[in-house]
Amino acid sequence: MDLLTVTQLKESHRLLKDFKYEVQPVVHGYANRTLYINLDSNTLAIKPVDQKMKDTFTGGKGFCLWLLWNAITSETKWDDAQNELVVAGGPIGGITAYPGSGKCTVVTLSPLTKSIIDSNSGAYFGPYLKFSGFDALEVQGKAKEDVVIFIDGDNGTVSIEAAPLDEVNTHLLSKQLTDLYGGETDKGKRAISVMSAGQAAEHVPMCGVNVSYWDSRRQEIRIKQAARGGAGTVLRNKRIKAIVVKYSETGGDSNGAANMELIRAAGKRINKEISDFDASQNDMRHLGTPYLVEIMNKFNILPVQNFRFGSDPEASKINGEVWKSMFDFRGPDGCWYGCSLQCAHAVPHYHLQSGPYKGEAVFVDGPEYESLGALGSNLGIFDPPAMLELCFYCDTYGIDTISVGNSMAFAYECYEKGILDKQKTGGLELTWGNAEAAYELLHQMARGDGFGVTVGQGVRVMKALFAEQYGANPQQLQDMGMEIKGMEISEYISRESLAQQGGYAMASKGPQHDEAWLIFMDMVHKQLPTFEAKAEALHYFPVWRTWFSLHGLCKLPWNDIIPVSNKTAKEPAKVPEHVENYCWLYEGLSGKKTSPEDLMAQSEKVYNFQRLFNVKMGFGTRQHDYPPYRLIGPATVEEYENRKDLYDTQLHEVIGVDPEGKSVEEKIRLVRRHREHQYEQLMDAVYLRRGWTNDGIPTQATLKRLEIDFPEAMAISAAHGG
Amino acid sequence: MLAGKNSLPLEMDNGQSVMDAFFRVLEMVPALKPHWLDHDGQPHVFVHVFLNGDDAATLPGGLNTRLNDGDCLDFIPPVAGG
Numbered sequence: 001m002d003l004l005t006v007t008q009l010k011e012s013h014r015l016l017k018d019f020k021y022e023v024q025p026v027v028h029g030y031a032n033r034t035l036y037i038n039l040d041s042n043t044l045a046i047k048p049v050d051q052k053m054k055d056t057f058t059g060g061k062g063f064c065l066w067l068l069w070n071a072i073t074s075e076t077k078w079d080d081a082q083n084e085l086v087v088a089g090g091p092i093g094g095i096t097a098y099p100g101s102g103k104c105t106v107v108t109l110s111p112l113t114k115s116i117i118d119s120n121s122g123a124y125f126g127p128y129l130k131f132s133g134f135d136a137l138e139v140q141g142k143a144k145e146d147v148v149i150f151i152d153g154d155n156g157t158v159s160i161e162a163a164p165l166d167e168v169n170t171h172l173l174s175k176q177l178t179d180l181y182g183g184e185t186d187k188g189k190r191a192i193s194v195m196s197a198g199q200a201a202e203h204v205p206m207c208g209v210n211v212s213y214w215d216s217r218r219q220e221i222r223i224k225q226a227a228r229g230g231a232g233t234v235l236r237n238k239r240i241k242a243i244v245v246k247y248s249e250t251g252g253d254s255n256g257a258a259n260m261e262l263i264r265a266a267g268k269r270i271n272k273e274i275s276d277f278d279a280s281q282n283d284m285r286h287l288g289t290p291y292l293v294e295i296m297n298k299f300n301i302l303p304v305q306n307f308r309f310g311s312d313p314e315a316s317k318i319n320g321e322v323w324k325s326m327f328d329f330r331g332p333d334g335c336w337y338g339c340s341l342q343c344a345h346a347v348p349h350y351h352l353q354s355g356p357y358k359g360e361a362v363f364v365d366g367p368e369y370e371s372l373g374a375l376g377s378n379l380g381i382f383d384p385p386a387m388l389e390l391c392f393y394c395d396t397y398g399i400d401t402i403s404v405g406n407s408m409a410f411a412y413e414c415y416e417k418g419i420l421d422k423q424k425t426g427g428l429e430l431t432w433g434n435a436e437a438a439y440e441l442l443h444q445m446a447r448g449d450g451f452g453v454t455v456g457q458g459v460r461v462m463k464a465l466f467a468e469q470y471g472a473n474p475q476q477l478q479d480m481g482m483e484i485k486g487m488e489i490s491e492y493i494s495r496e497s498l499a500q501q502g503g504y505a506m507a508s509k510g511p512q513h514d515e516a517w518l519i520f521m522d523m524v525h526k527q528l529p530t531f532e533a534k535a536e537a538l539h540y541f542p543v544w545r546t547w548f549s550l551h552g553l554c555k556l557p558w559n560d561i562i563p564v565s566n567k568t569a570k571e572p573a574k575v576p577e578h579v580e581n582y583c584w585l586y587e588g589l590s591g592k593k594t595s596p597e598d599l600m601a602q603s604e605k606v607y608n609f610q611r612l613f614n615v616k617m618g619f620g621t622r623q624h625d626y627p628p629y630r631l632i633g634p635a636t637v638e639e640y641e642n643r644k645d646l647y648d649t650q651l652h653e654v655i656g657v658d659p660e661g662k663s664v665e666e667k668i669r670l671v672r673r674h675r676e677h678q679y680e681q682l683m684d685a686v687y688l689r690r691g692w693t694n695d696g697i698p699t700q701a702t703l704k705r706l707e708i709d710f711p712e713a714m715a716i717s718a719a720h721g722g
Numbered sequence: 723m724l725a726g727k728n729s730l731p732l733e734m735d736n737g738q739s740v741m742d743a744f745f746r747v748l749e750m751v752p753a754l755k756p757h758w759l760d761h762d763g764q765p766h767v768f769v770h771v772f773l774n775g776d777d778a779a780t781l782p783g784g785l786n787t788r789l790n791d792g793d794c795l796d797f798i799p800p801v802a803g804g
Contacts, residue, residue, distance in 0.1 A: 277766075280756075280758070280768070281799045282799050282800070282801075291799075292801070292803075294728075295798060295801055517802065517803030519803070520801050520802075520803075524772075524777055525779070525780060526777065526780045559800070560800075567766075567767035
């Protein structure tokens with residue numbers, strides 16, 4: 001495909017507004033300023049970050065939530081000009097001595113959930129934004145024409161440029177803008193990170209943002225995603241084609257750390273561990289997250305045919321070893337400097353079979369486990385080339401693979417059940433394993449025409465639509481529609497893990513395992529036998545896991561590699577030695593003596609603040625924390641029969657009912673009643689442990705304890721019985 | 723796939739345990755030794771042994787649980803989710 005030349009692209013850009021600022025050094029991880037952009041008025045302004053903001057919200061997601069809280073009202077909708085897209089890295093983010101230190105978090109009002117979402121991405125944007133002088137970026141308003149926002153940290157300028165001729169799809173746009181702003185040299189290109197979405201973001205709510213970096217060894221643009229919740233749809237709704245940040249002078253101490261020796265000590269310890277043991281453990285450096293396919297399949301956790309089943313004999317066709325044989329190992333695969341876990345793999349020279357780029361050889365980032373589950377096993381597709389085709393187009397169009405995969409799977413099951421037919425789908429046969437139909441649905445989402453646009457609205461919208469327009473049974477659709485709060489559930493069958501059901505359903509943003517992944521602790525290692533134990537886990541792990549997004553850090557180095565010290569650790573699931581590493585990182589950065597409790601305190605404030613923010617927006621209460629029944633138990637006869645021995649045994653030994661002589665339907669009903677009651681008990685225990693009311697509202701006492709008891713927060717809590 | 727394969731048949735004597743089977747596998751596939759054994763010659767903390775789908779560490783007999791004909795053992799790395 002012929003792109004515009006750099007000269008043509010440059011000439012087509014028209015400066016709408018710019019301003020110059022003084023680039024100041026980062027001190028103890030903070031730039032101490034945020035950048036505010038309003039596209040209604042082309043306003044560019046700098047806001048200070050004071051100590052209270054740092055003490056209360058730390059950074060990253062915390063800063064994003066606070067800035068958005070102050071920018072919108074409870075009446076603001078996702079597509080109002082008043083909504084903001086807020087991006088931040090975090091204070092520890094940007095160090096190069098420790099793996100997984102390049103993340104950014106994006107926060108906005110979600111077109112899917114209609115409430116607050118946060119989503120995180122690797123690649124270089126977070127650190128470069130900070131080194132350019134800003135702890136966070138807020139973009140409010142809507143441009144009158146398509147624009148590119150360029151933050152030049154080398155020269156201390158920010159510009160809003162009309163960009164009528166730039167591509168929209170990420171694989172082309174990222175290249176254009178990396179060339180335009182980075183120039184021809186590797187050093188220049190490495191200094192650029194592009195945040196973009198794609199064509200589909202103009203038509204469907206489930207689009208995330210792509211974040212790029214330049215891979216010098218392979219001479220390719222690489223992309224990571226802040227995929228969940230629709231931030232890409234918001235980006236394009238604001239007529240932003242891309243936000244570009246440029247920073248050339250990243251060094252070992254660009255963060256202005258108080259004690260680099262302590263940071264290096266933590267890095268030395270984990271890097272040796274990864275070097276010694278990664279190959280013996282998950283082999284992330286060669287397999288990446290696809291290693292999970294085989295294990296999830298073995299334990300009946302791999303979603304198959306819209307989460308009906310947990311395993312499939314064909315799963316081996318898309319497991320980790322298959323991808324290892326296809327990955328490009330010409331260079332390191334860390335998505336930020338210094339990452340020794342290096343799990344961001346990719347497949348080169350894949351020839352596209354469909355769509356506007358059919359026949360072109362492309363470089364495909366991933367696939368990750370989530371995409372293999374969502375677009376592979378969940379659709380009954382076990383063909384590696386089909387995985388690459390679907391992943392590539394999801395990436396370049398800006399579509400979240402989890403949301404689209406689950407939405408397609410829901411439609412495929414509706415087709416199987418006769419709720420949909422070829423007339424309704426515009427001729428597409430949505431049968432399990434039909435990859436070509438899946439390709440066409442994606443292309444329709446990008447073009448904005450056809451049944452694909454309906455599927456792209458997500459499971460919650462389809463449930464209402466199919467009941468209203470096609471007379472489908474609403475309860476049946478509710479049971480099989482794998483979404484919570486309007487966001488599609490990530491790729492783990494959780495029927496046998498009550499703790500994970502809670503981890504998904506009670507997560508503030510929606511059912512992303514970002515907050516909690518407790519399946520193995522609960523179901524496999526049986527470490528959470530009581531409601532109290534599950535509640536304690538559902539307090540500790542979501543708060544702990546939130547901490548990473550405050551700082552621009554990746555969670556994988558925390559528990560995708562296990563140290564020898566775990567053998568004698570009191571609570572091995574917490575990986576105490578790695579928690580100590582993070583204490584060293586924070587202490588090394590800030591100069592303040594830091595304990596694990598200090599890190600949890602940082603995070604618990606933001607965790608509860610986010611819950612309260614949801615309440616402010618009309619959500620965030622108990623009624624919003626229920627999962628579809630298929631996440632809890634067997635919703636259909638085929639699901640029960642698939643694991644008949646397991647469920648019959650549970651009926652007998654746990655529920656105290658003899659399954660003999662009972663119909664499958666009656667057994668389903670009995671199991672359902674038991675499990676739904678268990679879920680209610682779990683909610684009671686979790687809310688109590690978290691310091692919330694029985695309706696899920698953070699109490700005023702909790703807000704006081706966490707020192708987030710400012711007047712508006714207390715008023716919201718009080719108004720809802722807190 | 724450190725062993726070059728993902729399954730192998732195992733013949734054990736009557737009364738032998740999960741731990742016995744662990745070391746028998748290492749005899750059959752010596753390439754696994756540097757990955758599965760710590761400096762003391764004991765199983766690394768990150769090698770999880772499952773007996774018929776149950777984490778052996780959660781069984782009453784733990785790794786000393788006696789094996790029966792037809793039992794299936796799985797050796798799983800630490801799993802943290804994607």
